[in-house]
Amino acid sequence: MAFSDFHTRLAARVGISDDQSAALEHYFDLLSKWNRKINLTALSLDPLADEALDRLFVEPIRAALQLENAGIEWFDLGSGGGSPAIPIKVIRPRMRLTMVESRGRKAAFLAEVARELNLGSTRVENSRFEDLNTEPESVDLITVRAVRTDGRLESACRRLLKPDGRLMLFGPSLSIVPRETLGA
Numbered sequence: 001m002a003f004s005d006f007h008t009r010l011a012a013r014v015g016i017s018d019d020q021s022a023a024l025e026h027y028f029d030l031l032s033k034w035n036r037k038i039n040l041t042a043l044s045l046d047p048l049a050d051e052a053l054d055r056l057f058v059e060p061i062r063a064a065l066q067l068e069n070a071g072i073e074w075f076d077l078g079s080g081g082g083s084p085a086i087p088i089k090v091i092r093p094r095m096r097l098t099m100v101e102s103r104g105r106k107a108a109f110l111a112e113v114a115r116e117l118n119l120g121s122t123r124v125e126n127s128r129f130e131d132l133n134t135e136p137e138s139v140d141l142i143t144v145r146a147v148r149t150d151g152r153l154e155s156a157c158r159r160l161l162k163p164d165g166r167l168m169l170f171g172p173s174l175s176i177v178p179r180e181t182l183g184a
Helices: 005-011 018-035 050-064 085-091 104-116 151-160
Strands: 073-077 096-100 122-125 139-145 161-170 175-178
Touching: 005 018, 005 050, 018 050, 018 085, 018 104, 050 085, 050 161, 073 151, 085 096, 096 104, 104 122, 139 151, 151 161
Parallel strands: 073 096, 073 139, 096 122, 139 161
Antiparallel strands: 161 175
16 A cells, blocks of 8 residues: 555654544645635645644644543634644544634634544534633533633633643643643
């Protein structure tokens, strides 16, 4: 079987199944296509730079491998171009994902990716995370990348997360923050 350059480069960095790699390559193709029309990421996709491969795919996959593939309630805030949410969902399909994105065109992209990849238990909420009308303390996990870590984010996370919930912050390094350590 001949593998694409994307598959070969991804397989050299993380161990995932061929089906998972194929789904992530489909996501990459959609991201590249849509990124030409709307700004989903400033990272170089054409050609795919190592930095983009690592930040958009490898980091979320490594984070997903730290999570149990269970039916937990998970919100990704400020989902934008879909990373880390889409790669994590591909690796951990049993998790129930809500991607929260305030910009309509980006939300449309996320809905298209969820449909194209047939990501079950996935929905897109076109809203600001501060305005979510969600039951308090109903979320097990929140993931965030490229969202300003400030009082508004901490407040939203405290409101949404279950007492034993966790916040995963993607940045220069991955930080996992238990709910009880979020500022009051």
